[in-house]
Amino acid sequence: MASILPPGIDNATFQKILQELSEIVGETNLSRDGLSGSLEGPHGQRTYGDAYVLQPENGRDPSAAIRPSLVSEVQEIVRLANKYKFPLWTVSRGKNLGYGGTAPVVRGSVILDLHRMNKIIEVNEEYAYAIVQPGVSFFDLYNYVQEKKLKLWPSCPAIGWGSVLGNTLERGFGYTPNGEHTQQQCGMEVVLPNGEIVRTGMGAMEGSKTFALFKGGFGPSIDGLFYQSNLGIVTQLGIHMTPAPEHYMTCEVSVPKEDDLPFLIGTISDLMRRNIIQNSPSVSNVLRQCFFSRDPKVAELISPYFGKGCIPENILSEAQKHMSCGFWKAQFALYGTLEIVHASWLAIERNFSKLPGVILWRKEATHRAGDFLTTTDVGPEEIPHSGIPTLDPLQLLGYRGPGGGHTCFSPILPPSGRELYAWYLTAKQRTIDAEFDFFADFHVYARYVIAIELVVFAPAEGKRCDELYRHLLEDAVQQGYSEYRTHVDYMDTIAGHFDFNKGALRKYIQALKDVFDPNGVVSPGKSGIWNSSISNGI
Template identity: 60%
Template sequence: MAISLRTSRVCSEKTFPAPLVDGALEGTQGRKSYGDPFSTSGTHAPSGAVRPRAVEEVQEVVKLANKHKVCLWTVSRGKNLGYGRSSSVVKGCVILDLHRMNKIVEVNEEYGYAIVEPGVSFFDLYEEIQRRGQNLWPSVPAIGWGSVLGNTMDRGFGYTPNGEHSQSQCGMEVVLPNGELLRTGMGAMKDNKTFSLYKGGFGPTLDGLFYQSNFGIVTKIGMHITPAPEAYATLEVSVPKEADLIPLTGTLSDLMRRSIILNSPSIANIFRIALTSKVPEVHAKLAQYMEPNSYVPYDVLEEIRAEHNWGFWKAYFSLYGSVEMLPALIQTVQRAFSTIPAEIKEEEIPYSGIQTLAPLGIVDSRSEKGGAHVDFSPIVPPSGRELYQWYLTAKQRTIAAKFDFFADFHVYPRYVVGIELVIYTLREEARVLELCRNLLHDGAEQGYMEYRTHVRYMDQIAAKVDFNDGAFNKFTRRLKDVLDPNGVLSPGKSGIWNEGVP
């Protein structure tokens, strides 16, 4: 086996012309180039790509990168839209694209888990389970073409009870920056039979070191999968007023803490409800305003809301259980919402692990094709009170920047991922960058940090990690120096650099 990197140039902004490099999996509008299609700046553009097929090839690539001092940026399928896709913090990295490593190593129906390589998409896993006729519902994020492993490494999530991917991951195989191969948890013992069953292993839990970091290249993970429930129902809860976000969120998170609701409810605001509705008149009305440098005024949204008797907020989630349990679960949810003016509907379309690409369409909704979006994703406490306060500040910022506030809030038992999805056109990039910087600043002022971010903001967020004079950042830098002294793996990922850099 002979592998050679296509470039031996050192990753440095001064020396890299950052050409367009092709060969990535096809993305939005059929684009196959690496980098971020949602940006016109070349600041984070890669210089080349390498696509190994096997673990041994990854080991070889890492050794060559060390020898020639070339920095790599790992992606699994490189579909990280809204967070930089396959662009690197440092301009000129070589993308280590693992999409050709696409084996589904095992799917265990009895215990409900799968072991997958980085190239396996949510579609692939779903289709394989269907092909085998197994009684499992794998996790489904909003769009199914991403990598199960890559999404998990960035702490992404889907919408079945095992949808919090970092919690469902069990067992990991990693190529370290020196090319050595490591297995975590029970996998640390050769031929152990509980690799994907028991997360802990013996001694410290190492898995967390490889999340959102640059300490290794993950080449396999075990993932727990939800067994197909006997019975389920998808519910929608709508509330009419903006301030009803507080009881809506508080009630949902309480029901989650009591294990009545097992998957993460998604909360949409009136803008998202209108935009994703299938009503042509509503779309025609929105289109009058959805142009560069403009947003849909809130009195127009209120008019649409009243006309269609929609809520200002709508939460979607499912209930899963046995045939005997389901009616009681529905009754429990109805009782919990009986004290607020909520409308509850049983939806016909379930959260059943069926993969789709449909939500991608929203990206082009701002009058021009080739639209873009960026996600701002703070973690907020789950009572609803804090979320509402944060939302009001973020909404004002968004209006002032002349964008629409698209709420994609995800409720968990003890926190909310308050995703604001900003849709923009490439002509508006400068304004969207400023908006994101302001959102980051405001969020930090209120005591919140993002769970995940675009490569562009990694340093800005890391700078907010300031407890005890930045002890956390000092620790990760020390680890980086020990594990990756040449700094070849994803430099700057999550603000982790070698000592003395940049």
């Protein structure tokens, strides 16, 4: 008898389903209980589900997991799901850790784990794009480019073991000038919930030579329907990359005081709108700088507070003095020719020097003028502005206790810095009241800021972290903001914020769901998208 069953399926039927799933992919690629077979998680585990549980009462455990390696197998699996009406939950590599990992919204869903579909279908050096399957990680793509000595810098997020395709579909981002992954996506292949295959954009033309070159195609574009979605299973995706530059400079700008944040953010976003800064700066606060400092005195100052509430502000001020750093630090890079990079730096210096006490720092690549840079000329950095993948930030997660994890509160704000500062002050106070530390991981773009607050928690603190999250959300909504991405526990709530004209957008998407997935077999509840027959829908 299976311990967890898909909703509405009895044990005898489930055993029949498992038998038929096994016939599609072979027994070794089926986990009959979801307790093994995933890629290795942050604590070395290979079980499916959420590694960092916030609401244990939801019990978001899967009933089983299946790992196809072919598109035709994916088609057979969705057809079987329709035959027996059981829910699947799609993941590519399942590393969406701060947002629920591989945990489904609906308990008892069968995880459709695509990590074995790991072909790099094409890398085009001349036009700087790649076409990848779901299982291709940022490490895989980077290593491929290195092995073939291609003049390309693929983008990579803070942690490199995730899926290029999965991260893009979640609206994730990296740090090269092509780091806004949804903007760089060009062409998709999708298995629809009825098993049919669709290619988007120019890919819809049989034998197309421009699949990954022109996103538009002809007529309406539908790529966006598959972002953070359950309207299909994406099996291929084209992504644009940064051509290796001739010259490169890593840059840091630090401002001394907490209330200098509006100046810092406003100046960065203005320079981004003018294309002087080309990649998204990552902005950290003193607390985050403490964790990345290798100075033993800093560790001595903060470590007595680990696992005991939050690190007090006077200790953080002392650490700031000791590190001689600013309260806020923005890290970014410049890419181009020697002349362009130097001219951009001059403009950056001129704009930021208006603030007394600002600290400007830069490091230039040294190589023969006129050559294209390899990332090995640059070397690994704290933030992968050159796209070199790393797992280092995972080390942070254990500081409040063994088995620790994180979640991200990820609101979208305007980029002047004024709104960000007002939001930050309330969010910081909420975080202190809940006895957690405020890790700023703000990402600045030309016309918005993704103001990520990273909350690190020990397993026993999940419930308190959930309470904090709800407060952060209430405050943000009162200020007129919501999130761009969220944990599986909050998907309905966030979807409910998008309520213009009585939720017309959500109703439109639901109508598409009803047409293309009448049995609701693909990832029910993803991003608050349900069939109209389901009571906890709209």
